[in-house]
Amino acid sequence: MHEAPPTPSPTSPAVPAEPLSHGLKQRHLTMLGLGGVIGAGLFVGSGAGIAVAGPAIVVSYLIAGALAMLVMRMLGEMSAAMPASGSFSVHAERALGRWAGFSVGWLYWFLLVVVLAVEATAAAQIAHGWVPGVEPWAWVLLFMVVFTVANLTAVKNFGEFEFWFASLKVGAIVVFLVLGGLAVFGLLPDTDPVGMTNLTGQGGFLPNGWSGVVSGVLTVVFAFGGLEVVTIAAAETDDPARAVGRAVRSAVVRILFFYVGSMLVIVTVLPWTAQQAGLSPYVKVLDAIGVPSAGQIMNIVVFVALLSALNANLYGSSRMIFSLAERGEAPRGLLKVSGGGADGSSGQAGGVPRRAVLASVAFGFVSVLLNLLWPDTVFLYMLNSVGAVLLFVWALIAASQLRLRARLEQEAPDALALRMWWFPYLTWVTLAGLLGVLLLMLTDGAARPQVLWSAGATALVLLVAVGREWRERRARRDL
Secondary structure (H helix, E strand, O other): OOOOOOOOOOOOOOOOOOOOOEEEEEEHHHHHHHHOOOOHHHHHHHHHHHHHHHHHHHHHHHHHHHHHHHHHHHHHHHHOOOOOOOOOOHHHHHOOOOOHHHHHHHHHHHHHHHHHHHHHHHHHHHHHHHOOOOHHHHHHHHHHHHHHHHHOHHHHHHHHHHHHHHHHHHHHHHHHHHHHHHHHHHOOOOOOOOOHHHHOOOOOOOOHHHHHHHHHHHHHHHOOOOOOOHHHHHHHEEHHHHHHHHHHHHHHHHHHHEEEEEEEEHHHHOHHOOOOOOHHHHHHHHHOOOOOOOOHHHHHHHHHHHHHHHHHHHHHHHHHHHHHHHOOOOOHHOOOOOOOOOOOOOOOOOOOOHHHHHHHHHHHHHHHHHHHOOOOHHHHHHHHHHHHHHHHHHHHHHHHHHHHHHHHHOOOOOHHOOOOOOOOHHHHHHHHHHHHHHHHHHHOOOOOHHHHHHHHHHHHHHHHHHHHHHHHHHHHHHH
């Protein structure tokens, strides 16, 4: 078995430069941070949260958003000090050991390629509704081919796709907030001021009590997944440390504004009882204030959001498995880059990890096939097995930051261009919050299978990681 080189110190200047291109600009990274988590989970999935929490869904989003913001601040601190295409997988390895980097890297890769199938299938269903003559599988094939080609050619293509996708999503939310705000104050034609009626009526602001708020958090917390790709992409900019710092600072606050602001408009304009799971609350609000063809408009926005997420997941998964290969945790053949050598030692910039892209796409195609053939059996088990992985990833990010921050303050305090607030207290609060969400999921009948299956998948990966380290130590003793 290949023995990976020793893990470098987090402040070591001898860490080799990665043979990836630096084709991403600051505008790409900033918009990726803004649009990376604005997806179908917000535009459609938020209806389920409103149905269980009522107007207090605003509080649920504040809690979940604060948790995501703290995780991103920690991740931003580490990525600004030690930018790498593997991001938190590299940080976990440097902080906790090879087992941690291996485990979190492979779990995150598996999460992305499985969710990719959900996004491709959902986008295909929307496109099939527009063009019934083309079967959903054909749309899936088209989407996968288009984004595979885009990711194989140059990283700037990924950046441009995401820039315009995110611009459309952000623009749609801004327009929604403006129209909703005007409707609240009765400034649109044929509308009267709404006032606080819908916030205090139908059972009050907390119609289902604080248990409803907690249920709302469980429903919406996963909508914030995707921000992590910003720190992965930062490694392919000209100035990674500065780029990731600026992207994290601007993204988290604005995303909280978009999410919480949208929810506040929705529950103010319409009674919370008008919402239901599976239907977009945005469509209901736009219909209520008289926007023509609101359903089709939101279909377009959701379609773009799904394609954006598909593109980002393909990019993130390819860079994660490339980073794993770079550290000897995945097949070395995946290190082949366009314009570079067969391994990471060529030193050439301008490369795209094409084999890593193709490996991620290949598993993505398998996931799509399973979703089309056995959506309620095989694929459901796969989806459950990654259902809570995001929380495990976030917990390892927090644990890594606890270790690395102390080391950085001793060895290279100047590298801490972006610092976690109130360290270490808020880091421990974040870990407690993540543990609390997992425990609450265990008490929820619908969420419990996700935690159990995800825990099983995590245990399996950890077993492989520990087994590899044990075999390598034994092999070194036998030399």
